[in-house]
Amino acid sequence: MKALRKLAKEHEHFELADVEEPEPAAGWVVLRVLYAGICGTDLHIMHNAFPSWPPVTVGHEFLGRVAAVGDGVGEWAVGDRVVCEPHALACGVCHLCRRGHAEICARKRSPGWGIDGGMAELVHVPAHLLHRVPDSVPDLAAALCEPAAIVLSGLERMPVHPGSVVLVFGPGPIGLLSAMAARACGAGRVVLVGRPSSRSRLDLARRLGLETWDSTTADVAERAHEITGGRGADLVIESSGSPDALAAAIGALRRRGRLLVLGVSDSPQIRVPWATAMNRALDVTFSLSSSWSSWDAALALMARGALDPAPLATVFPLGDWQDAFTALAERHVVKALLDPRRP
Numbered sequence: 657m658k659a660l661r662k663l664a665k666e667h668e669h670f671e672l673a674d675v676e677e678p679e680p681a682a683g684w685v686v687l688r689v690l691y692a693g694i695c696g697t698d699l700h701i702m703h704n705a706f707p708s709w710p711p712v713t714v715g716h717e718f719l720g721r722v723a724a725v726g727d728g729v730g731e732w733a734v735g736d737r738v739v740c741e742p743h744a745l746a747c748g749v750c751h752l753c754r755r756g757h758a759e760i761c762a763r764k765r766s767p768g769w770g771i772d773g774g775m776a777e778l779v780h781v782p783a784h785l786l787h788r789v790p791d792s793v794p795d796l797a798a799a800l801c802e803p804a805a806i807v808l809s810g811l812e813r814m815p816v817h818p819g820s821v822v823l824v825f826g827p828g829p830i831g832l833l834s835a836m837a838a839r840a841c842g843a844g845r846v847v848l849v850g851r852p853s854s855r856s857r858l859d860l861a862r863r864l865g866l867e868t869w870d871s872t873t874a875d876v877a878e879r880a881h882e883i884t885g886g887r888g889a890d891l892v893i894e895s896s897g898s899p900d901a902l903a904a905a906i907g908a909l910r911r912r913g914r915l916l917v918l919g920v921s922d923s924p925q926i927r928v929p930w931a932t933a934m935n936r937a938l939d940v941t942f943s944l945s946s947s948w949s950s951w952d953a954a955l956a957l958m959a960r961g962a963l964d965p966a967p968l969a970t971v972f973p974l975g976d977w978q979d980a981f982t983a984l985a986e987r988h989v990v991k992a993l994l995d996p997r998r999p
């Protein structure tokens with residue numbers, strides 16, 4: 657079968673290789689992949705800026721149908737449509753696994769960098785990581801379950817209170833999903849903030865019914881206070897990773913406001929307006945990866961039509977993976993999906 661692989665650590669490219677079809681081990685299943693999403697992490701894996709164990713098939717975000725089940729797998733049958741948490745090989749005995757946070761276990765080896773991943777016709781994964789996709793959720797929406805779960809994992813620790821004013825910084829896939837999720841979770845007003853260089857993404861956001869602000873034309877912090885009668889925003893979701901955005905986010909919040917940080921930053925250090933944050937007695941949460949419960953939450957919101965990530969997706973045949981990676985790196989698309997059924 658065809659699989660997109662990182663062949664060696666010293667290489668800065670991937671190759672579409674012919675590999676053996678996987679057989680299911682006990683407790684594992686083989687999925688026939690419908691779509692595999694390309695994420696910023698995959699670009700980092702390509703350029704050795706994220707750890708990987710090559711030779712390895714890339715892709716940690718995928719939707720598939722069960723094609724074969726290993727011994728002892730009772731709850732899944734051939735044909736089931738599923739998504740899969742990428743938290744394979746978590747140890748089960750460290751303090752994080754015992755607290756229910758296998759997603760940040762140091763021993764975890766995800767499909768896509770630690771073990772063979774989903775940018776292939778078939779992928780081999782542990783059965784306990786699967787989530788059933790409700791019938792009412794279309795393939796293209798379900799294919800974005802992983803980034804949606806990243807967002808909902810953050811919102812589990814930093815919930816959207818009913819009627820609250822939520823600002824989201826950074827209109828990338830995580831920012832767009834954050835704004836859509838905040839709306840689905842009962843926010844009173846949601847504003848997505850971005851730079852003019854992200855115009856196409858802000859245009860998409862408006863087509864999806866979201867309010868957007870250009871971060872360069874007005875003082876975002878000032879505007880946040882204006883629209884809240886001088887009070888400030890209740891919750892800011894930072895998904896840009898930009899040093900300027902963090903300062904604006906803190907400036908925009910009210911006293912006892914809350915900041916959820918989802919953005920991965922290229923800057924090794926970011927200055928914090930400490931006095932403002934202290935004066936406002938802010939709550940700050942950094943969220944990484946996705947909890948087990950956030951996957952079912954994402955699918956539940958999709959199932960009732962409250963969250964539809966499908967408009968974010970552009971599909972490429974697996975054979976056109978180079979075009980897809982380029983389109984993502986150059987930000988011509990919001991989210992690129994590879995379809996291994998089209999060679």
Ligand SMILES: [Zn+2]
Nearest residue numbers: 695696697717
């Ligand atoms: Zn990802």
Ligand SMILES: [Zn+2]
Nearest residue numbers: 747750753761
């Ligand atoms: Zn562990």
